[in-house]
Amino acid sequence: MILRKLNVIFLVAVLFLAGCIGGDDGAEDGNDNSEIITFNHQFEVIEVGGVTGPYSDSYCGYEEDEECHIFVVSITNIGDEDLSISPPYWSAIGDDGGIYTTYTGDGLSKIIPGATTERSLGFDVSNGVKLTTLRFNSQTLDSDYEWLLDSTDIPSYDIVQSFNVMLNVSASSVEDDGDHTLNVTVTNDGLLDFTTHIYRWEAIGDDGIVYEGPDLDGEDGVVAGSTGIVTLSFDVPNGVKLTTLQWDDNANSVNCSIPTY
Numbered sequence: 001m002i003l004r005k006l007n008v009i010f011l012v013a014v015l016f017l018a019g020c021i022g023g024d025d026g027a028e029d030g031n032d033n034s035e036i037i038t039f040n041h042q043f044e045v046i047e048v049g050g051v052t053g054p055y056s057d058s059y060c061g062y063e064e065d066e067e068c069h070i071f072v073v074s075i076t077n078i079g080d081e082d083l084s085i086s087p088p089y090w091s092a093i094g095d096d097g098g099i100y101t102t103y104t105g106d107g108l109s110k111i112i113p114g115a116t117t118e119r120s121l122g123f124d125v126s127n128g129v130k131l132t133t134l135r136f137n138s139q140t141l142d143s144d145y146e147w148l149l150d151s152t153d154i155p156s157y158d159i160v161q162s163f164n165v166m167l168n169v170s171a172s173s174v175e176d177d178g179d180h181t182l183n184v185t186v187t188n189d190g191l192l193d194f195t196t197h198i199y200r201w202e203a204i205g206d207d208g209i210v211y212e213g214p215d216l217d218g219e220d221g222v223v224a225g226s227t228g229i230v231t232l233s234f235d236v237p238n239g240v241k242l243t244t245l246q247w248d249d250n251a252n253s254v255n256c257s258i259p260t261y
Contacts, residue, residue, distance in 0.1 A: 040079025041150070045134055046118065047072035048157040060104040060122040062251070067161060068104070069125045071134065071154065076116040083138065084110045090121050092154070093133040100125055127161060164190035165222075167256040169245055174261070179215070179233040180242050182258065186222045186230065194222040195249070196230050203234050203258070204244040211236055 048071055061068025073090075077083040086109040087102045094100060100123045107119025125131060135151045171183040182203070188194045198216045205211060211234045218230030234242060246255035 040081075041075055041077055041083055041136065041138055043073055043075035043134075043136055043150075044152055045071050045154050046074045048155060060102075060124055061162065063124075065127055066124045067127060067159070068122045069131055070120055070122045071131075072118055072120050073134065074116065074118050075111070075136070077111045077113050080113050082110045082112055085117075085119060085136075086110070087121060089137050091135045091137070091149075092123055092131040093135070093151075094125060094129040094131050096126070096129045098126070098129070100131065128159065130157065130159060162191045163252040164188070165194050165247075165252075165254050167245060167247065167254055169256060169258045172242070172258055172261040175233070178235070178238065180236045182232045182234075182242070182245060184230050184232060184245065186228045188222045188224055188226055188228070191224050192252075193224055194228075196221055196228070200247050200249050201232055202246050202248070203232075203236075203242040204246070205236060205240040206243050207237075207240050209240075211242070 048069075075083075075085055085107075087105045090102055090105075092100045092102075102121050102123045104122035105120045108117050111117050121134075123131060131154050133151050134154050135149050137149055166187045166189070168185045168187070169182050170185055173181050175181055180203075186194060186196070196216060196219060198213055201212070201214055201216075203211045203214070214232040214234045216230060216232055219228045222228035232245075236242060241261065242258050244255055245258055247253065
């Protein structure tokens with residue numbers, strides 16, 4: 001009896017250790033069942049390549065409420081047939097519980113039996129969300145028809161938004177010529193440089209009208225990780241006060257309230 005118990009304990013320990021490597025752990029079979037499966041691959045995330053804006057020439061991370069989270073994956077084909085590994089076979093789970101898919105990445109689209117390769121994957125992820133689990137959809141060694149999801153943990157990483165700018169109107173006044181002048185502090189904590197071109201700026205008056213094309217005095221831009229100051233002068237009708245300042249380049253936007261003056 002004692003020997004039988006020891007054998008059971010040893011078997012459980014072996015299965016537990018096997019489940020620590022992507023490729024053998026609790027796969028999903030599409031019916032909410034979980035079991036130990038032998039896959040035709042092994043893979044792991046070996047690098048978090050960055051959390052940036054648009055990935056290469058693709059649209060990954062293009063929308064202002066999304067970032068492109070980039071990972072480098074090492075994958076080995078331990079089966080006896082070519083293994084497809086292009087982006088549509090991959091997905092990821094975020095710490096918000098959402099499932100994110102990808103169609104972006106660099107590397108081979110398939111690998112031959114016995115080969116190991118690295119490829120990158122870029123995921124469109126909502127701002128503020130981290131991806132925690134990477135999933136690969138492939139066939140098992142003992143089935144030509146049943147597709148299963150294999151998964152592995154993604155190492156923890158920091159989130160740095162590509163566009164992360166804060167505006168603050170430190171002073172506002174009406175000049176003798178009638179122009180309304182705003183002193184604006186631009187704090188750029190993102191990864192992208194911020195341009196102060198006059199056609200990016202607008203201000204909303206208490207009459208509900210949007211005023212554009214101010215005169216600008218100050219820096220042409222604020223580089224990533226720095227702070228700059230610009231002075232904007234808007235031509236505004238008598239009796240109108242500006243209430244909101246906004247900046248927009250069609251890809252990103254930011255705004256702030258204007259103190260009463």
